[in-house]
Amino acid sequence: MNDMNLMLDLFALACGIYCLYAFLRLLVTKKLFPNGLLVPKEKKVSDCTDEQAFIACMMPPLATVAVVTTAYGVVMLLNDLLETPLLPYPWPLAMLPVVLAALVWYAVRNSRANRTWFGM
Numbered sequence: 001m002n003d004m005n006l007m008l009d010l011f012a013l014a015c016g017i018y019c020l021y022a023f024l025r026l027l028v029t030k031k032l033f034p035n036g037l038l039v040p041k042e043k044k045v046s047d048c049t050d051e052q053a054f055i056a057c058m059m060p061p062l063a064t065v066a067v068v069t070t071a072y073g074v075v076m077l078l079n080d081l082l083e084t085p086l087l088p089y090p091w092p093l094a095m096l097p098v099v100l101a102a103l104v105w106y107a108v109r110n111s112r113a114n115r116t117w118f119g120m
Contacts, residue, residue, distance in 0.1 A: 005080050012099075013073025019066035026055055026062070037062070038110075043118050054117040061106040068102040 022037050030052070032038060032045045038058060039045055048054050072095055079085045079092055087095075114120045 002080070006077075009073060009077040009080055011073075012069060013077055016066060016068075016070030016073045019062060020070055023059070023062045023066045026059060030055065040114050040118055040120060043120075047119075048117050049119070050117055054113055057113045057116075058109065061102070061109045064102045065106045068099050072096075072099050 019037065022035050025033060026038075032048060032051050032055065034045060038054075039048075045051075075086060075095065076092060079087055085092075
């Protein structure tokens with residue numbers, strides 16, 4: 001077991017769980033909150049011109065990133081910890097483009113939403 005792999009697996013899992021937390025909090029409260037994933041660092045929640053439209057725009061990519069990244073973290077962690085891997089090489093690498101595609105979709109949508117509703 002490579003310690004670097006374990007650290008990266010745990011990092012991916014932690015990022016996925018954090019995204020899942022942000023998504024679920026938005027889903028339940030229907031309100032923006034200070035969060036680096038959603039509100040730009042130099043802005044406040046009150047700077048958003050249409051909070052509900054911003055939330056509606058960001059929910060699908062945030063949910064996708066949360067689920068894909070959490071699943072990737074869990075699978076990779078189990079793959080590295082188990083004696084017999086769940087996915088033999090090179091199949092774990094096939095999951096990486098899905099994670100990257102979700103992150104790119106989120107980044108593009110977030111950039112557009114920040115320009116539209118935060119005036120950036």
